[in-house]
Amino acid sequence: MNVVSWVVLALITVGAAAAAGHALLSKRDPRAALGWIAVCLMFPLAGPALYFLFGFNRIRTRARKLQAQSGPRTSDGDDAAVDVAAMSVDDVPDEFRELARISDAVTGWPLVGGNAVELMHSGEQVYPAMLEAIERASKTLYLATYIFESNTTGERFVDALADAAGRGVDVRVMIDGVGELYSLPRASRLLSKAGVRVARFLPPKLIPPTVHINLRNHRKLMVVDGRMGFTGGMNIGDRHLAESRDNPARAVDAHFRVQGPVLEQLERVFLDDWEFVTGEETDSNDGPPPAVGGAICRGIIDGPDDDLDKLVTVMVGAVSAARERVAIMSPYFLPPPGLSAALQAAALRGVDVGVILPSQNNLPFVDWATRNTLFELLRWGVHVYYQPPPFVHSKLFIVDGHYAQIGSANIDPRSLRLNFEFAVEVYDSAFASTLGAHFESVRDRSRQVTVAEIEARPLPVKARDALAWLFSPYL
Numbered sequence: 001m002n003v004v005s006w007v008v009l010a011l012i013t014v015g016a017a018a019a020a021g022h023a024l025l026s027k028r029d030p031r032a033a034l035g036w037i038a039v040c041l042m043f044p045l046a047g048p049a050l051y052f053l054f055g056f057n058r059i060r061t062r063a064r065k066l067q068a069q070s071g072p073r074t075s076d077g078d079d080a081a082v083d084v085a086a087m088s089v090d091d092v093p094d095e096f097r098e099l100a101r102i103s104d105a106v107t108g109w110p111l112v113g114g115n116a117v118e119l120m121h122s123g124e125q126v127y128p129a130m131l132e133a134i135e136r137a138s139k140t141l142y143l144a145t146y147i148f149e150s151n152t153t154g155e156r157f158v159d160a161l162a163d164a165a166g167r168g169v170d171v172r173v174m175i176d177g178v179g180e181l182y183s184l185p186r187a188s189r190l191l192s193k194a195g196v197r198v199a200r201f202l203p204p205k206l207i208p209p210t211v212h213i214n215l216r217n218h219r220k221l222m223v224v225d226g227r228m229g230f231t232g233g234m235n236i237g238d239r240h241l242a243e244s245r246d247n248p249a250r251a252v253d254a255h256f257r258v259q260g261p262v263l264e265q266l267e268r269v270f271l272d273d274w275e276f277v278t279g280e281e282t283d284s285n286d287g288p289p290p291a292v293g294g295a296i297c298r299g300i301i302d303g304p305d306d307d308l309d310k311l312v313t314v315m316v317g318a319v320s321a322a323r324e325r326v327a328i329m330s331p332y333f334l335p336p337p338g339l340s341a342a343l344q345a346a347a348l349r350g351v352d353v354g355v356i357l358p359s360q361n362n363l364p365f366v367d368w369a370t371r372n373t374l375f376e377l378l379r380w381g382v383h384v385y386y387q388p389p390p391f392v393h394s395k396l397f398i399v400d401g402h403y404a405q406i407g408s409a410n411i412d413p414r415s416l417r418l419n420f421e422f423a424v425e426v427y428d429s430a431f432a433s434t435l436g437a438h439f440e441s442v443r444d445r446s447r448q449v450t451v452a453e454i455e456a457r458p459l460p461v462k463a464r465d466a467l468a469w470l471f472s473p474y475l
Contacts, residue, residue, distance in 0.1 A: 016044035019051045027055075029336075029417070055214075086110040092296055096427040099403050102317035103298060103425055106310050111298045114291025115260030117406070117424070117431050119438065123240035126230070126255040127153060133224045134160040140170045142270040144221045146179035146408070148187035149237030157236055158187065162194035171196050174273060176217045177203025183237065199277045201420075215304050218419035220255075220408050223267045227289050229258040231266060231424060233395045233408055242390060251362070254394040254438075256406050258297075261288035262424065265299035269422055295428035302409065303420035309336075311409055311423060312416050316342045318399045322351045327439045329356045329396040332366045334373065334412040334472050347381035356442055358393075359386035366412065368468035371454065378451045385446035398436055402429040413472060 020040040027033035036055050040047035089100045092111065100111060120126045134141060134157075141164055148154055165171040173191055177200040180186050191198040201217040222230040232255035234240050242252045258266065264284060271282045302311040319326055319342040326346055333355060335343065347353040355377070361367040374384055397405040407423030409415040426432070457465070 012044050015048045016040045019048035023051060023055060029413070087113050087296060092427060095400075095402050095429075096296065098321045099318055099399065099425075100296075100427065102321065103300065103314045106308065106313050106317075107298060107300050109265060109298055109300075111296050111427070112261040112265070112288065113296045114293060115258065115262045115295040115297045115426075116293030117295050117297065117426050117428070118257040119431075119434055120232075120255050120257055122242040122252055123153065123234070123238075124243050126234055126240070126253075127156070127236075129257060130222060130230055131156060131160050133222070133228045133230070134164055136228075137164045137169045137171075137224045139225045140223075141225070142172050142221070142223045142267060142274075144174040144217070144219050144270050144273060145236050146176045146216065146218045146220065147182050147235035147237060148173075148175045148180055149183035149235070149239070150185050150187050150190055151183060151238045153238045153241065154183065154187055154236055155190075158190050158194055158196070161191065161196050165194075165196050172270075172274060173198045174201060174217070174270070174277065175199075176201045178216055179218075179235070187236075199274060201273070201277055214418050216419050217273065218408050218415060219269065219273070219422040221266050221270050221422060223263055223270060226263055226267055226284070226286075227259070229263045229266050230255060231258060231408070231422065232256045232406055233393055240393075250390050252390060252392040252394060254396065254406075256424075258424065259289065259292045260295070260297070261291065262297035262299065264288040266422075266424075269299060269301055273420070293428075295426050295431055297427070298425050300405075300407070300423045300425060301421075302416070302423070304418055305420075309416060311421060312336055312339055314425070315339055315397065315405070315411075318397075318403060318405070319343055319346050319353075322346050322353075322399045324351060324400050325398070325436075326351055326353045327356075327396065327398040327436060328354070328411065329392075329394050329439060329442070330411045331358055331361070331391070331393045331395070332363065332410040332412040332415070333357050333370050334366065334469075336413070336416060339411070340373070340377065343382050344377060344380040347377075352383070353381070354383045354385065354439070354443060356385045356387055356439065356446055358389075358391050359447070360389040360391050362391050365468045365471075368465045369472045371457070372462075372465040372469035374449060375451065375454050378449065378454065384449040385443055386449060387442050387446040392442075396435055396439060398432055398439060400432075401436055402432050403427055404432045404435050 020037040023033050023036035036051050040051055089097060089104050092100050161171050173196055175188055180188055188198045188200055220231060220234060234253045234255040239249045239251050240253050241247055242250045244250060267284050275281050300310055300314060316338050343353050378384060404426045405423050409421040409423055415421055
């Protein structure tokens, strides 16, 4: 070998070692760290390139720089109004206090009282309510979604948003750059052509090549005039018209209409994301909305730009504080070790822990990985159920009949580690009872999974499930 060849070989070796070292020092999941180290060392040329594209987190640095420039922002509205809405942990009822203290330490946002939260089912109920709110908008309209399809439902939203912009409403739409590719033509083009301001969150590009394909904005938010909001797990598209049996891709889902002072937090999340993508700073509407109900709420933001896994931490704390019941409904269920241990410990101390999953999953490999993890939960008393088709995309988290968490996050590594997510915690016995009744109605028509069923899987199926689980940090 000549000198040039030795230099190239040395550079490749140093690059592979540097990439492996970075993975070792920066990855918090040992399986993810070990996987990237192995890839970088076994494939010293392609491995570091793949790590640079998919494993290296630039979002945290960029977000911190943006936060340092703009600083923490609050409403420019009346301070007295903010003081009335905000609550300290000591102000909440006794049954809420332990949970409130946990999330108070983690989230950095205040609890606010006087809210009303309404459970809504599938597109047939949700979309008309959202479109009506858009039609009534008079000042501002902020919409963020992961998927915005350009089918019949998407066209209805494009037309409604364009009409609002045409009558002078400040309409802004943010769509994830990968999520919008689920449908062509892209909704962002249709919206721009219709005169709606639209931003794409980290869209994939060839020139220059995108370097954060894995980091997606999975949040679903709509806030109208700072007085009416919607959040949950539902995207925009025909797939959520679940009552149509002729719809081959139909998916059942839950979404929530929100009113009250907590809308200021929803709006702040959207405007911070808007600034992140566009560089444009915007003040919130004038002060929090007036009180309209009895629910105490708080927003929880989570994403790869934060060192602390806030959603997981709050969930673990809530499960650890549970005395009677934990009810979880999720389309994808690969809980991190801490949450899995908390669920097992809760079941062992007599808490009724129930998890409902879809028997028909749109991502089979995630379902396979989940089945590989169920044994440990089942053996210690966690009850797992599979609800019948069609695919159910609903996400619910309920504790002791007075606490609930709603939002966009699934209980899997992608949501809890890679995606930008948003949830609202709700301290309200009436709302939690409504969700609990829905959970029970679904459980009554679902099939319970047993330890014997998991152990009876044929060896090839067990191997398939274990292999899928091995790659679960990347699913």
